Amino acid sequence: MNPAVPPESVEPDLRDEIVARARALGFDSCKVTAATPPRHGAEFRMWLREGAAGEMEWMGRGEEKRSDPEKVLPGARSVIVVALNYFQGEPAAESRGKTTGRIARYAWGEDYHEVMLRKLEQLSEFLTTHGGTQKCYVDTGPVLERDYAAAAGIGWHGKSTMLIDPQLGTWFFLGEILTTLELPADAEQPSRCGICVRCIAACPTGAITAPHKLDARRCISYLTIELKGAIPVELRPLMGDRIYGCDDCLDACPWNRFASVSREASFASTPATRMPLRDYLALDDAQFHALFRRSPIKRIKRRGFLRNVCVALGNVGDRTDLPALQRAADDPEPLIAEHALWAIERIRSRFSSESHPADPYFESVGTAIASYRM
Ligand code: B12
Ligand code: SF4
Ligand code: SF4
Numbered sequence: 001m002n003p004a005v006p007p008e009s010v011e012p013d014l015r016d017e018i019v020a021r022a023r024a025l026g027f028d029s030c031k032v033t034a035a036t037p038p039r040h041g042a043e044f045r046m047w048l049r050e051g052a053a054g055e056m057e058w059m060g061r062g063e064e065k066r067s068d069p070e071k072v073l074p075g076a077r078s079v080i081v082v083a084l085n086y087f088q089g090e091p092a093a094e095s096r097g098k099t100t101g102r103i104a105r106y107a108w109g110e111d112y113h114e115v116m117l118r119k120l121e122q123l124s125e126f127l128t129t130h131g132g133t134q135k136c137y138v139d140t141g142p143v144l145e146r147d148y149a150a151a152a153g154i155g156w157h158g159k160s161t162m163l164i165d166p167q168l169g170t171w172f173f174l175g176e177i178l179t180t181l182e183l184p185a186d187a188e189q190p191s192r193c194g195i196c197v198r199c200i201a202a203c204p205t206g207a208i209t210a211p212h213k214l215d216a217r218r219c220i221s222y223l224t225i226e227l228k229g230a231i232p233v234e235l236r237p238l239m240g241d242r243i244y245g246c247d248d249c250l251d252a253c254p255w256n257r258f259a260s261v262s263r264e265a266s267f268a269s270t271p272a273t274r275m276p277l278r279d280y281l282a283l284d285d286a287q288f289h290a291l292f293r294r295s296p297i298k299r300i301k302r303r304g305f306l307r308n309v310c311v312a313l314g315n316v317g318d319r320t321d322l323p324a325l326q327r328a329a330d331d332p333e334p335l336i337a338e339h340a341l342w343a344i345e346r347i348r349s350r351f352s353s354e355s356h357p358a359d360p361y362f363e364s365v366g367t368a369i370a371s372y373r374m
Contacts, residue, residue: 014130015183021126022082025119026264027175028168029083031152031186035069035076035178038147047213054217056226065142072142073135073178078185080123080177081145081152084116085262087171088269099276099321101312103297104221104245105171108269111296113138115266116175124177132181138173145174153186159211160199160249166192169256192255202252205238220246224308225300230338231311237346241316243277243308244297270295277317278324280309281340306336314343319351 015032022030038044044066053059059066069076086106106112120136127134137143146163150156154174155165162170166189193211200208207218216222220242223231231239250256272291283291288302297305310328313321325347328340 014181018080018123018127018183021123022080025122026084027082027119028085028172028263029154029165031081031149031154032183033079033081033148033152033185035073035079037068038066038144039151040144040147041067043212044144050215052213052215052217054222054226055228056216056222062142066144069143069178073133073180075133075180076135076178078179078181078183079143079148079152080179080183081149081154082116082120082123082175082177083149083154083165083168083172084112084119084175084264085168085172085260086112086264086267087168087259087262088267089261091269099278099317100274101241101243101277101280101309101316102247103243103273104247105250106173107244107296108273109267110294111298112173112267113140113296114294115264116173120175120177124179127177127179127181130181132179134180135178136175137178138175141176143176143178145176148176149174151185151188153188156189156191156193157212158199158253158255159193159197160203160208160253161212161214162199162250162253164192164253164255166255167258167260169259170250170253171256171259171262196254198252198254199249202248204240204246204248205235208249220248225304228304230335231307233342236311236342237315239308239311239315241277241312243280243312244300244305273297277309277313278321281306281313281324281328303333303335306331306333307339310336310339310343314339314346317343317347319347322347 019030045063047053048060048063065071069079088105088108116138117136120138124134124136146157149163155163158164163174164170165172205218205220207215209215218235220239223235223239224242224244272295283302285302288305289298292298306328310325313325322344325340325344329337329344331337
């Protein structure tokens with residue numbers, strides 16, 4: 001029972017109807033908690049003070065609202081939290097060649113923000129007919145989503161900071177409806193991480209600095225999606241072939257052994273996410289937008305995406321990638337040009353011992369790097 005709500009004011013039948021409608025809309029889980037300040041507001045503020053949000057200054061701008069749902073929706077009484085599975089199974093071996101980069105599973109298909117908000121708005125309309133006023137959020141709102149999801153009993157806070165559901169594992173999105181309606185709260189789940197620390201050990205950059213603590217500045221998801229400028233040179237080699245997001249601390253989680261494929265067809269992977277790395281470098285602005293029109297990848301724009309592709313090619317590419325990288329080194333966008341030159345130099349140093357000293361690829365690349373640095 002929600003302690004903030006007097007027993008006579010809750011609507012148990014309405015709650016059951018909401019859950020049934022959420023399931024009919026395709027959500028895998030739907031639970032309720034009180035619209036009280038989030039339990040880990042103090043940890044969140046500390047995280048901001050430590051600078052762990054990096055350049056995500058929008059996280060700081062939302063500090064007050066994220067600490068109090070009353071500031072987001074005056075009169076808010078309950079938070080309805082939904083989870084939507086996006087797991088697509090393992091990628092087919094033949095779909096990932098040596099030269100294909102890795103894209104985090106959440107971005108294989110359509111943009112989840114749009115898919116989920118459409119469903120949440122329908123649920124919200126139903127609540128309006130019961131006298132509620134609502135606000136719907138998926139990811140981008142000023143809400144500490146994992147805190148409300150944990151309080152509602154959707155799952156528990158994993159040491160990776162991921163919320164874990166015992167059936168879905170880590171592979172689900174969260175969404176919330178803040179409502180002025182008073183609804184009975186669900187029970188929390190106990191943590192089931194135990195002594196496991198696999199996620200912390202699996203992180204390639206050491207971004208999980210302690211259980212439940214993530215330094216975004218080192219996280220490959222942040223570096224490839226949120227960071228707008230140059231990727232710190234010392235972190236580039238650690239990124240491997242990841243070109244959008246990272247799933248290593250999720251893949252490592254033993255609770256994913258129960259994960260089943262999502263019922264949501266729009267999350268199925270598209271061919272655009274399985275192209276050979278060097279082919280992405282040939283995309284102009286219009287082609288990039290056409291290719292990723294419905295994908296979350298569109299938000300980092302061509303300059304961010306090609307920056308990431310250059311880093312991945314620097315890490316896993318070979319001599320045959322050099323002509324494409326050389327063209328990218330002449331790109332009018334300086335961010336792409338700089339990362340392309342870094343990649344060329346890295347491939348060059350990796351293969352120089354094997355190649356002929358008069359190799360025309362390396363001679364022309366050497367000239368390009370020298371002129372860029374002048
Ligand atoms: C900013 C952000 C990021 C940043 C920072 C991530 C981070 N851990 O803070 C970056 C860009 C790195 C990122 C990466 C990813 N993200 Co993100 N991100 C967000 C966003 C917008 C805010 C998160 C936030 O408030 N961070 C602030 C810190 C302090 O909070 P936190 O790390 O989440 O910690 C919480 C708990 O750990 C807990 N806590 C804090 N201290 C302690 C101590 C103890 C003892 C305990 C028990 C708990 C606890 O309180 C915090 C608040 O709830 C949310 C959406 C939202 N509006 O909430 C999505 C969200 C968290 N991201 C999501 C996803 C899918 C990802 C990625 C998997 C994407 C990918 N594959 O690349 C990765 C996962 C990386 C990871 N291990 O977290 C999902 C997670 C769903 C889930 N099942 O948990 C969310 C909820 C978006 C959504 N609507 O589905 N993300
Ligand atoms: S998403 Fe990748 S880089 Fe970020 S914390 Fe998890 S394993 Fe580390
Ligand atoms: S890998 Fe282990 S410690 Fe990390 S979230 Fe999963 S169960 Fe918890």
